[in-house]
Amino acid sequence: FKNLNMKKHLILLFALIAFTVGNSQILEPVKWQTSIEKFSDTEYNLVSKATIESGWHLYSQNVPADGPIPTTFTFDDANGAFKIIGNTGELEGKTVDDPVFQMRIKFFEKSAIFVQRVQLLGDVTSVKGTVEFMVCDDTRCLPPTEVDLVFNITGNNKAENTKVIDEQSIDNESVNEMLYGMAPKDITLLSGKIKEKKSLWTIFGLGFLGGLLALITPCVFPMIPLTVSFFTKKGNQTKSSGIGKALLYGFFILLVYLILSIPFHLLDSVNPDILNEISTNVWLNVIFFIVFMFFAFSFFGYYELTLPSSWTNKTTQGENAGGIIGIFFMALTLAIVSFSCTGPILGSLLAGSLTADGGAWQLTAGMAGFGVSLGLPFALFAMFPNMLNALPKSGGWLNTTKVILGFLELALAFKFLSNADLVKHWGLLKIEPFLILWIIIFAGLALYLFGKIKFPHDSPIKKLSFSRIAGGILVAAFAIYLASGFRVNKETTTFTPLTLLSGLAPPVGYSWLYPSSTTNNLKTFKDLKEGIAYAKQVNKPIMIDFTGYACVNCRKMEEHIWPLEKIDNYLRNEYVLISLYVDDKKDLPTDEKVEVNRVNGGKRLLKNYGHKWANFQTQFFRSNSQPYYVLLNSDGNKVLIEPVGYTPDEDEYARFLEGGLEVFNKTK
Helix, strand or coil, X not given: CCCCCHHHHHHHHHHCCCCCCCCCCCCCCEEEEEEEEXXXXXXXXXXXXXXXXXXXXXXXXXXXCCCCCCCEEEECCCCCCEEEEEXXXXXXXXXXXECCCCEEEEEEECEEEEEEEEEECCCCCEEEEEEEECEECCCCECXXXXXXXXXECCCCCCECXXXXXXXXXXXXXXXXXXXXXXXXXXXXXXXXXXXXXXXHHHHHHHHHHHHHHHHCCCCCCCHHHHHHHHHHCCCCCCHHHHHHHHHXXXXXXXXXXXXXXXXXXXXXXXXXCHHHHHHHCHHHHHHHHHHHHHHHHHHCCCCCCCCCHHHHHHHHHHHCCCHHHHHHHHHHHHHHHCHHHHHHHHHHHHHHHHHCCCCHHHHHHHHHHHHHHHHHHHHHHHHCHHHHHHCCCCCHHHHHHHHHHHHHHHHHHHHHHHHHHHHHCCCCCCHHHHHHHHHHXXXXXXXXXXXXXXXXXXXXXXXXXXXXXHHHHHHHHHHHHHHHHHCEECCCCEECCCHHHCCCCCCCCCCCCCCCCCCCCCCEECCHHHHHHXXXXXXXXXXXXXXXXXXXXXXXXXXXXXXXXXHHHHHHHHCEEEEEECCCCCECCHHHCCEEECCCCCEEECCEHHHHHHHHHHHHHCCCCECXXXXXXXXXXXXXXXXXXXXXXXXXHHHHHHHHHHHHHHHC
């Protein structure tokens, strides 16, 4: 860290940000091309090439039972004009142990090639076939899709996703009425996006608290009397002039920290969801974990984290400029030399603001609070210098404060590792190891306060002070509280969730000993009309859950977010849940096997329930990715709030459900 170029560091950090793709759109991440290879006068290889967009993956033809939907080729040889030789071959892909499906699964990234040998038995100019496939990325899956393929034996093969178009028109409106009891034009949106619950003043207060913590660290506290005496000493200037410059110094400290938030406004203007994308990025959470571990051991006193000395030298030279510019460089020097103490606190503020999902203004509000609490003492003590006498003398208590912050940083580090673990489902930090680690950390902090553990820069303790004893008792009580999280709730057969750890610890259903059931025993309808009829009867809003049996992130939401106490209460008591599976292969009744116009052109024959519900999602909500959650009124004809997709953050998902409920209660 001593030789770290911070500009390069920020560039590398921003390079980790993934671009955002909106939820409400029809996605086609796979394009198919066909070609032929002549093997002999009568034998040909039919080559199907899939070009896959970055970030998506296409599953192999060979997937174990109960896994994702495999890629499947069928060829129309009903006329006996050709003969299929052997099975369809495929190039080597990537095989991984999937933790959600608990099986080895092969898939393809960027491209895939499939080859089928055929023998011609007559005069054949082209061979027609169909490929059914499923694709997923890190946050969603698409329903099984069928694409018609044409292999021209004579002439040129065209690169196309062929859709057979019948000239006869289809009345989609009457078909929708028959299948779903409504038409897309009947659906209206009552509200907009989720309103942010956290006010900027709340974030400002948290930043102010962080600044207060920074004040009582060894890097900042001793500088208060030194700096104030510089501005108020008689030989330098008049008393009023010194006070004015001290006030300006405090303002410039605030300005320095406000400037740090400017890059995030630039990012936010490019993409309003970029900060949320950062906060949910798996590898960035892992980086936060590593950095916070470094911060923690720095606070313990094992090494010093400082910015490059050249930065300090340049700002110190700037102080000699005099006037307003010189005072600004003094404030900048303070920010740089105190980095070893303020950096970890600012890191917590940065990560917390990003996770809060409120845009760059929340980060600015937090930085403003931090800057005010850091700069205010310099201005106040300059105005009232006699107050300096009331300050406690520097001593070992400053290092004690720093070590306490080190324990807190250590606990927070595992929170970020838990975020990554939940999204990737590594199974490293399920609820049991997470609680054990936190119990060890806070038990260690209690022992430290009682003088049983020492760190490199600790002063000898002759007698425990009242504050150390009281603090040790409080921390020990919190460690016992954490241990109570291992109590089993007999009703849900899971560990009892701890209120104080809401949003910090993994969900109680993410457990080795007591994993929760997929849908948490919720009353669930799998038919749209039945669900709407029940919602009318009980006068409750509806949540339509567009899901899939083979959808990885659908399972993650159902297993790790739905069982959480806050979410479970909404789904169990406030909403009527309708789960529509877009990959359900059960055949539709004969009278529902109809052709419909595709949203993006062509026609499609609805053969099974998966086709029916996938068509409903694309026709009515212009989206074809899962999971996808739509909140409706009890009549099913008004969308209460803008739908969302994969939302692994408990608080964000709860705000979505709460926002829909508020709109429903206002309009019912």
